[in-house]
Amino acid sequence: MSSKRVVITGASGLLGRAVLAAFKNSQWTVLGTSFSRTGEDLVSIDICNHAKTEELIRNFMPNCIVHCAAQRFPDKVDKDLDGTIRLNVEATKNLAVLAAKLGATMIYISTDYVFDGTKPPYSETDTPNPLNTYGKTKLQGEQVTLESSQDHIVLRVPVLYGPVEYIGESAVTVLLQLLFDSESNKLVSDSEIRYPSHVDDIAFICVKLLELKQTNADVKGIFHWGGKESMTKYGMVQDIASVFQLPMSHISPDPNQSQGASRPHNAQL
Ligand SMILES: NC(=O)c1ccc[n+]([C@@H]2O[C@H](COP(=O)([O-])OP(=O)(O)OC[C@H]3O[C@@H](n4cnc5c(N)ncnc54)[C@H](OP(=O)(O)O)[C@@H]3O)[C@@H](O)[C@H]2O)c1
Missing domain, CATH: 3.40.50.720 (NAD(P)-binding Rossmann-like Domain)
Structure with missing residues (x-):
């Protein structure tokens, strides 16, 4: 075999x-x-x-x-x-x-x-x-x-990111939804550092x-193993907006720690 x-x-x-x-x-x-x-x-x-x-x-x-x-x-x-x-x-x-x-x-x-x-x-x-x-x-x-x-x-x-079956499947792609929802102003975390x-x-x-x-x-x-580029969620949104040529004037960086389950500030591998 x-x-x-x-x-x-x-x-x-x-x-x-x-x-x-x-x-x-x-x-x-x-x-x-x-x-x-x-x-x-x-x-x-x-x-x-x-x-x-x-x-x-x-x-x-x-x-x-x-x-x-x-x-x-x-x-x-x-x-x-x-x-x-x-x-x-x-x-x-x-x-x-x-x-x-x-x-x-x-x-x-x-x-x-x-x-x-x-x-x-x-x-x-x-x-x-x-x-x-x-x-x-x-x-x-x-x-x-x-x-x-x-x-x-x-x-x-x-x-992780990559091809998704629905937009919320990855913590990276889910950010695209924030760009689509341009009706209301939003704060996006600019605190925790990630390596997508x-x-x-x-x-x-x-x-x-x-x-x-x-x-x-x-x-x-x-x-x-981890990606080399460091980004906050806000940084990811900036990159996604640039790639998809979407406006992001309704999105502002939030310097405070994210709510919900505690998350590491920077766990670079
Ligand atoms: N996604 C990330 O950002 C990330 C980051 C760091 C580490 N990881 C780790 O990477 C690994 C893969 O994550 P992922 O993002 O691919 O997860 P995922 O998209 O949520 O997929 C989870 C998988 O587990 C299967 N599953 C759930 N319950 C099951 C059960 N009772 N019996 C058998 N299979 C079951 C699901 O099957 P169905 O969908 O068919 O129900 C699905 O295939 C995980 O160990 C995760 O901890 C993920």
């Missing part, structure tokens, strides 16, 4: 779609899973159902798993903490343990939100200190992944990591 067999969880999501395409284009045999969305090439499964997930994965016999599925909207996490722990932590542990039993490497996609954002830039050896519940559950997901096998990989990435990263770049890194892993056992543990 080919040694290039990969399961991608969350393959219907913003990042997972790009990861699925990148592995297919690199001649891997791919099984992509979704939950509520259907689609060609996708198997719909609730990965919180451990027995069904194990059956699906054992039948496919992957030598790699890229685990993208998660609840990643901080405000939704706070509304359903039990469900988030089941998905971000317990389902992750089940996958990581199963991968280890099958001799497969798992990449767990994590986030810059595991850091508190007070002392950027952060290296892979810096101590995480998540400020919000989302970051805490993602850090727990990292821990159960790395405890399950020394061969597993944690890839931390910052805010394209999903195709992250997908490329996942393929490269797992291809390198085939010949180099030292490819394991924690990796960071």
Whole structure:
């Protein structure tokens, strides 16, 4: 059997779609899973159902798993903490343990939100200190992944953008809506600093990591990757307005910290 067999969880999501395409284009045999969305090439499964997930994965016999599925909207996490722990932590542990039993490497996609954002830039050896519940559950997901096998990989990435199915799917593209709603004046955060990263770049890194892993056992543990350009939300709006040639005189920078779930000020990776 080919040694290039990969399961991608969350393959219907913003990042997972790009990861699925990148592995297919690199001649891997791919099984992509979704939950509520259907689609060609996708198997719909609730990965919180451990027995069904194990059956699906054992039948496919992957030598790699890229685990993208998660609840990643901080405000939704706070509304359903039990469900988030089941998905971000317990389902992750089940996958990581199963991968280890099958001799497969798992990449767990994590986030810059595991850091508190007070002392950027952060290296892979810096101590995480998540400020919000989302970051805490993602850090727990990292821990159960790395405890399950020394061969597993944690890839931390910052805010993502790329092709979207709806404008609010990415924290970057959602800003376009502010430009469309030009009837009323708006304040947009000019406080927290972000490093937006394209999903195709992250997908490329996942393929490269797992291809390198085939010949180099030292490819394991924690990796960071982030875009080079620093921007506040207001800066992103300025760039989007310029690209789409939209007026933004109704939008003003807000120097205050954002409301809602606590977010790191600058968690540059
Ligand atoms: N987006 C960002 O800015 C960002 C930044 C840093 C890190 N990350 C991390 O990157 C990874 C991918 O994020 P994303 O933006 O692609 O997320 P997303 O667009 O919200 O996609 C989440 C995926 O998880 C699936 N899913 C949800 N509940 C599930 C369940 N119970 N069983 C199986 N699958 C389930 C969804 O399936 P359906 O849609 O079919 O229901 C979807 O495919 C996550 O680990 C996230 O923490 C994201």
